[in-house]
Amino acid sequence: MEKTLAKKVLAVDIDGTITLNGFGKIHLQALEKLRNLKNDGHHVIFVTGRSSIEAYFLSIFGGLTLLGVGENGGCITHGEIMTHKMIGDKNECQNAFSYLKKSLDEPIKEKPVFPRLTEVVLDRTFDIKNAQAILDEEGFNVGLFDSGYAYHINSRGVDKGSGLIKALEMLNADLEDTIALGDSETDVPMFRTVKNNIAVNNSIPELKEIAKIVTTKNSGEGLLEGLSMISDQFL
Numbered sequence: 043m044e045k046t047l048a049k050k051v052l053a054v055d056i057d058g059t060i061t062l063n064g065f066g067k068i069h070l071q072a073l074e075k076l077r078n079l080k081n082d083g084h085h086v087i088f089v090t091g092r093s094s095i096e097a098y099f100l101s102i103f104g105g106l107t108l109l110g111v112g113e114n115g116g117c118i119t120h121g122e123i124m125t126h127k128m129i130g131d132k133n134e135c136q137n138a139f140s141y142l143k144k145s146l147d148e149p150i151k152e153k154p155v156f157p158r159l160t161e162v163v164l165d166r167t168f169d170i171k172n173a174q175a176i177l178d179e180e181g182f183n184v185g186l187f188d189s190g191y192a193y194h195i196n197s198r199g200v201d202k203g204s205g206l207i208k209a210l211e212m213l214n215a216d217l218e219d220t221i222a223l224g225d226s227e228t229d230v231p232m233f234r235t236v237k238n239n240i241a242v243n244n245s246i247p248e249l250k251e252i253a254k255i256v257t258t259k260n261s262g263e264g265l266l267e268g269l270s271m272i273s274d275q276f277l
C-alpha cells in the first residue's frame with residue numbers, strides 16, 4: 043500500500059520568484075505547476091511584500107489555497123469571504139516614514155503600489171542601512187527591508203517568517219511539511235524559519251548562503267527547476 047504523502051505547504055514569494063522583479067508578469071508554467079500541486083492535495087500560498095489582497099486574488103485566479111500572506115508578513119487575507127488578519131501597525135510605520143523625510147538628505151517617497159494596511163512601501167532611492175540606523179537611534183520600533191522591488195517599513199517582529207507561522211496555524215499545517223521559495227532579503231526570515239527552502243538563481247547571496255537548494259535558473263524557470271529537484275523526495 044503506497045504511503046500517502048503528508049500534505050505539504052508551498053510558501054512562494056511572488057516578485058523575482060514566480061515573476062520577473064519589477065514587472066509583475068507571472069511565469070505561466072510555474073503557476074501551472076503550483077496549481078497541479080494544489081490539485082494533488084498540497085497547500086500553495088503566496089508569502090510576499092506585495093499587498094495580501096494581491097496575493098489573495100492571485101491565489102483565486104491561480105486556483106491555489108485561498109490565503110495570502112502579504113505586506114512582508116504584516117497582513118494575511120484569507121477565506122471564501124475575504125477576511126484580513128492584520129499583524130503589523132501601520133501607524134508606527136508612517137511615523138517612522140515622516141521622521142525619515144525630515145532626517146534624510148536623499149529623496150524619499152512612497153512607491154505607488156496597491157494600498158497597504160500595515161506597512162509603508164518606498165522607492166529604493168536612499169541608503170537603507172543609514173536610514174535604519176537613524177530610526178534605531180530615535181527608538182522607532184520598526185524594520186526597513188529591501189525586496190529588490192521596493193523598500194518596506196514594517197513593525198518590529200513582522201516579517202515573512204512570523205507571517206508564515208501564523209498562516210500555518212490557520213491551515214493547521216506543520217513547519218516540517220513546508221517548503222519556502224524566494225529571491226531576496228525579505229525572504230531571509232522565511233528561510234530561517236523553514237528548513238526546506240529553494241533560492242532561485244537570481245537571489246541575493248545572503249539568501250543563497252542559507253538555502254537548502256539553489257537553482258541554476260532564474261525566477262519562474264528556477265521555481266520549476268527547484269520543485270523538480272525535490273519532487274522525487276517528498277512532493
Ligand SMILES: O=C(O)COP(=O)(O)O
Nearest residue numbers: 056057090091092189191
Ligand atoms: O512588494 C515587494 O517588495 C515584492 O515582493 P516579493 O518579492 O516579496 O513578492
Ligand SMILES: [Mg+2]
Nearest residue numbers: 055057058225
Ligand atoms: Mg521576491
